[in-house]
Amino acid sequence: MVFSQTLRGGLFAAVTLVGLAVSPALAQEISPSHLAAAREAVDAIDTSEQFDQILLNAATQIKAELIVNNPDLQSKISEMVDDSAIALAPRRADLENEIARVYAKMFTEQELREISQFYNSEAGRKLIKQGPQATREMMAAADVWTNGIVRDLRDSAMKGMQKLAPATAAAPAKSK
Known part of the structure; x- marks a missing residue:
């Protein structure tokens, strides 16, 4: 809903x-x-x-x-x-x-x-009825995906920083 x-x-x-x-x-x-x-x-x-x-x-x-x-x-x-x-x-x-x-x-x-x-139609009524659950599950999946993307991008950026400036590359910040 x-x-x-x-x-x-x-x-x-x-x-x-x-x-x-x-x-x-x-x-x-x-x-x-x-x-x-x-x-x-x-x-x-x-x-x-x-x-x-x-x-x-x-x-x-x-x-x-x-x-x-x-x-x-x-x-x-x-x-x-x-x-x-x-x-x-x-x-x-x-x-x-x-x-x-x-x-x-x-x-x-x-x-x-x-x-x-x-x-x-049957499909339309089902969309109205099941849409809220689909949205909740979609948002949960997007949260998991987002966390993975942010983690992987952070790791990649930190590795890139080590190559760009090995002496000044900071340790990766821990994500919450």
Whole structure:
């Protein structure tokens, strides 16, 4: 899940910055079918899943802030903030639409359909599910490889230094 979230998160962050810089006039150029394809792709990739906790976290933070100054009103504050949060929940659709618009600006309608088709396939769903584990194992392998490369490069450089300046060549520093 980390791989897919990281991949999707990075892609989302990049496309969001692009999307914020685009004027509303450009947003009107997206056809309904193109936007629908973008929504399908966004849903298939689970792109907006990372934003599921925003409202809940905001409500929790605001409750804590208010309760600190009014501990005697804790239950009333919690109820009031929860009611307000529930009233704001439908605005999540606005975010979904904006994410779809960002994707629609970056990809053609056909590309979005292909993305959706892939991520709805068995292989695509497996990539989303197994991607985090693959990323962890890939990073572990890269760490081992990096340590070996650094060790071997250091050894080679120290041998080279002994040839260049035998009297001044320092002993190799021990790596941690």
